[in-house]
Amino acid sequence: MNTEAGTKPTLSDNEEDSSVSPPPSRPAVISIASPDEVMKLPTRWSYESRSSLLSLSENGRELSFQGQNCNGDRDAAAARSIQPIPPACGIYYYEVEIHSKGQKAHISVGFAGPDVKPSRLPGWEPSSWGYHGDDGCSFAAERHGTPYGPTFGLGDVVGCGIDFSTNRAFFTKNGTYLGSVFENVGKYTPIHPAVGLQHVGESVKVNFGHEKFLFDIDYYVLQERQKTWARIMSRPLDPTLFRSPAMSDGTAGDVEPLLPEVSEEQSKHTINKLVLSYLAHHGYVKTMKAFQNQTRNTSEETPSSPPSFDDDVEMDGIIGPSTPPLSTNAFEADIESRTQIVNCVLAGDIDAALAKTRQHYPSALDAEEGVMFVKLRCRKFVELVLESAELEKKMKAVASKEASKEEDHMGMMDVDGDGDSMVSESVIANGSARMSGYDPERSSGITELQVVTRQYEAALNSALAYGQSLDNDFKITHNLAIKNIFTQTFAILSVSDPLSAGGSITEVAGYNARVQLANELNQAILRSQGRPSNPALEMMYRQTAVCLLHLGLSQVGAAAFANMQKELLDA
Template sequence: MSVPPYLLLTTFGERLQESMSNESKETEKVVRLTELSTSGVMGSLPGRFTDYNDQFVQTISDSGDILEHAMNRGGQNQEEASANSNRNIIQSVHYDEEMADLGDFAEEDSVSVSRNPNDFDGEEHEDGSDNVNGDAKKRSKGSIGKNYPLPTKWVTSPNSPLALSQNGLNVKFAFRQSQPAQRHYDVKCAKGNAVIPINCGVFYYEIRVLNASSKNYEKACDISLGFMNAGELSNISKAPGLENGTYGFHGADGNVYANHTLSEKYNKPFGINDVIGCGVNFTNKTIFYTKNGVHLGTAFKDVYSPLVAVIGMKDDNAIMTNFGQSDFAYNIEGYVSQVGRKLKAKIMNLATKTDEDDDVNMNASTGTLSNNPSSLDLYTADTEDAIFYDARALVASYFDYLGYVDVCKAFAEEISEDDEEIGITNVAGDPIDTEVLQIRQQIRNYLIKGQLDEAISLTRMKFPSVFEEDGSILFELQCQKLIQLIKESKIDEAIKFGHSLSADLSSESSKQLDHLNDIFSLLAYQDPSESEFGYLLSNEEVLKLCNRLNGEILKSLGKTRESLLSSRIEEVKALISSLNESEELDSLILTKKDLGID
C-alpha cells in the first residue's frame, strides 16, 4: 500500500509515507481486534465485553485470547474514563442567593385556565391542529439524564420581580410594577437550572401561557422563550434574542431574534392557552419551535455552543413549564427517532436524496411525523461504491476547507483520471475556485508567520464582510498582533499598541478587557513562556485563530464554517456516545437491521 500522490504534497503525507516504510506488519491478533472495534462490536469501551457470558463472546470471535486482551485493556479504559468524567462535570446554573419558597400561585391568576400539566386539552386551535396531546410523548428515560444534569426548573437572580412556584416550573411577576412596561428593557428573565451540553444531541421543553398582559391576550403576549449561550451566564436584562449570545421567539409579534438582530417573520404571535415548545438539535446545529404540537420549522442555524434555557416576560404575564416531567404536546420522541435514523444513514452514505438540515418530515396540518416510505428513499447505488465516492468528497472538501491549492488540484486531477478510466463523469464535483483558495492560503501563511497587519489588510480587501459581520474576529487578530510584538521583544511598541486597543474598548467589553489584561501580564515575566499565560504564545493558539478566521471567511462566501469531514466526525462521535450510554448492552453492536439495510 502506498500513499496517494496528492497526500505526499502535505507534511502529513510525508510523515505517513515514512512511517509506513518503517512499519512492520501487524499481527493477526491485533488486526482481528481492530476489526471488532471498527465493526462497532466492542464500542469505545471494550471492557464492557465482560458483561456478556463466555459463550456469547466465543460466538462473536474464535480468538478468545484477543477478547481477553480487549477486556483487560477495556478495564483500564473504564477507570480512565471514570476519572476523566469526574474532571468534566457539567456546570449548573445557580445564583448566590436562593429564591424564597413562594408556593404555587396558580389560583391567583386573573384568567381561569387549567394549571395542571396533565390537563392539556384536546380542543381545536386556531392553527388547525387538534388533539394536541393525542400523540404526546414523555421524554425518553434513557441514560442521558443520569450523565448530564439537564434543566428541571427555572431559577432567577436575587431580588428579581419574577416569582417561581414551589417546583420552579411556573413563572410570573411577584408584584405589579409601578409603571406599565413599555419597552424590551422592562422584560425580566429566568434561566434553566443547568447547562444543556452538546452531547445530549436534542433537548426540548414546552411552556403554556397562563396569563397575558397584551390587549389581544388570546392571540398575543409579551412572553419570549429560547436559549442563551452557556458561556454568557451573566444576568440578561432584555428579552431572549435581543442580547448577544441569545435566541428567542416572541409572542408579541411572532418573530424570532438572535444576537440583537431580527432574523425573520417566523410565525403568528401566540397567546393564552397556547403551548409553545423550544428545542435544540445539536446534530445539525439548529434551534426549532413548536406551537400546540405542530413543528414550526428551523428558526436558527449554526448553533455551536452549549446552551441555557431562558424565558422572558413583562409585567402581568405568567407561564407554566414542562421540562419533561409530563407528556409533551409535540411528539418529540418521533422527532428524535427520525434524527437518529438520519444520522445512522449518513454514516453509511445512505442519506435521503432531499436531505437538508431542517427537513424533519412533518404534516403541516396535524404536526405528525410522516411515515411515507417515499420520504425516506435511499440511494440505489451499491453501498461500497457509495461509501467510496462519499469518502472522496469528504477528502476534497477538507482540502478545500484548509485552502490547500496544490493539493486540491492534484487530488482533483487524480480522481478525474480514475473516473475516465472506468467511464464515470462529473464525480469530482464543482470546479476549484483557485483564486479564492490562494487568497485564503496566503492569509493563513501570514498568520503563521506572525504578519498580522498583512493578514488583516488582505482579509479586509478581499472579504470585507468578515469584519463587518463579526467585530470580535478583528479584535482577536489585533490581540495576536500584540502577542507577536511581545514574542519579538518589541516591548515599547507592544505597550503603545496595547493601550490603543484598550482605549477602543467600551466598559461593557469585560471579556475582551480581561483577555487584553492576560496578554499584558506576559510583560511582567522574564520568561513569559513559563508563566501561567504562556499558552498565549503557543503555536496551537495561532492555529486556532487560523481556523477561526478561515471559518468566518467561508461563512461570508455562503459556505459552512466547518468542513464536511469535521461535521461527519462529530455526528459519528455523537452516535457512538449515544450507543455506549444506552442501558441495553446489545446496542453496542451496530447491525444492518439497525441501519435499515436488508
C-alpha cells in the first residue's frame, strides 16, 4: 500500500473485496505501568549490597576478593545486583566468568533475596539459592548441599537462570545446560542475581546481557514459549464460558445460570457470530458470505443443532443486541455506503466524504457537538495545505529547470558569438520575452513555470480562505476538545513541508492521520445507528491481552510466554 498523501490506496481482503475500514494490524493494549517500572533489569552489582571484602570495578560488573581467606562454611563475601529480577520477563538469565587460582573455586553463583547477609554464600541462608564451584553441589538454605553438576573454576563461564512459570532455577557451564533445580525460587520474595567468594585471588566478571551469552538463551526461551502456547491451544473449549450469569434474588454473590449449560455446537455458533461481526464491521462482504457458506456446509442440520446462517445472516446477532434486524440487502447497502465514505477519506477527498455522510448518516456528524464534522473540515484544510506545498515544490523545480536551460543557452551563444555584448543582448531579449509571457520555443506563448505558478497561487489562496473560515469557528467555540483539534491543525502552517517536518506536525498531516480519521468516522457512523464501535472479537482480544499483562506482573510467570500479538498477528 502506498502511504504517500494524495494517493488512492485500494483496501481489500482480496482483489475484489473492499473493506469499510482498515482493521488495526496491532490492536492497542492499555499498559498499566511504564516499561521502566515493569521491566527494569539488573545491570550491575550493588555497591551498597556487597561485602566490604569485595572490590567493585568502575563499571559495576567485576568483583575481586580482598583480605584474608574466609573459613569453611561460616564466612564469605557476597554481593547481589542493584535491581531485583522482574517476574514479568518470564525467564531471566545471566552469566559469570570465573577467575581463580585453582581448578576448583570456592565460589557460589545463584540468587538471593533482599535481606540475605552479604557475609554468607548464596544457598546458605533462607531466600537464597546457589551452585558451588568447589563441590558442584546445589544449595537452598542448607548447610550440606545436594549433588547437582560438575565443579567449576578458572576460566569457566557459569550461567544462572530462572523460569518464573515454574519458579525453578537452572544453570549452565561453558554453554552446556545442566538441568533445572530448586523449588519456589522467587515465589515469595523478590530475588537478585548473587555471587559469593571466599579466597584471595578469586574474582568474577558478570554478563547481564551486555555481551552475547555463551549459552543460546534465545532458543531456550523460544522452546519454553512454544510449550506454553501449545498447552493453551490444546486446552479444549469450555462451553460454560458462553453461559450468561444472572442474580437469582438480587443479593450480591448469589449467582445462577440464566440459561442451561451451552453445548459445544452452540459455543461454535457463538464463535462464528464473533467472526461474522468482525467481517461485517470492516466491510469484508465477500469473505463474510464465503464464511457463511462454509459454516452452512459443515453444520449438521438436526433439531438439536444450532440454527445455521441463512440468507438473512441473522443481522441482529452480528451487529449488536440493541440493533434492529436488517435485511440482507439493507445490510449490504449499509456496508457499501460506509466503504465509499471511508475510501473517500483515505483518498483525501473530504468533500465527497462529508457529502455522503450527510446524505446517509447525518447524525454521525452532529453527535458530541459536531466533533466529527470539525475533524473532517480540519482534514480538508490539511489536504489544501498539502496540495499547495506540493505545487510550491513543483514550481521551484520547474524554475530551476528553466534556469538551467537558460544557462545552457547562454553557454552556446558564448561559443558561437563574437563577444560578451552579443550574448548579453540575446539573453536579455530572450529573458524579456519569457517574462512577458512569450516563449519562442512554445507555440502557446505560456511557459510551464507560469502555469504551475498560477496553480500554486490558486491552491494557496484556497487554503488560506478555508483556513480563515476555520479560524472564525475556532474563535466562537467553547468546546475545549474542538479547540484542541483546531490548534493541532493550524500547527502545520508553521512549516513549509508538513510531511517531512516530523513530530506532531507530520502526525497530523501524514497518511496515518487519514487512516485514523477513516476509522473514527466509521465508528461514529456505527454508534449513530446504535451499533458497537468496535467488533466484539477485537474487544475480546484486547481484554485478554490486558489480563495476560496483569498476570505477568502478578508473578504468574507463564503469562509472560502467552504473547498473543506474536502468536496470532506476527505469525
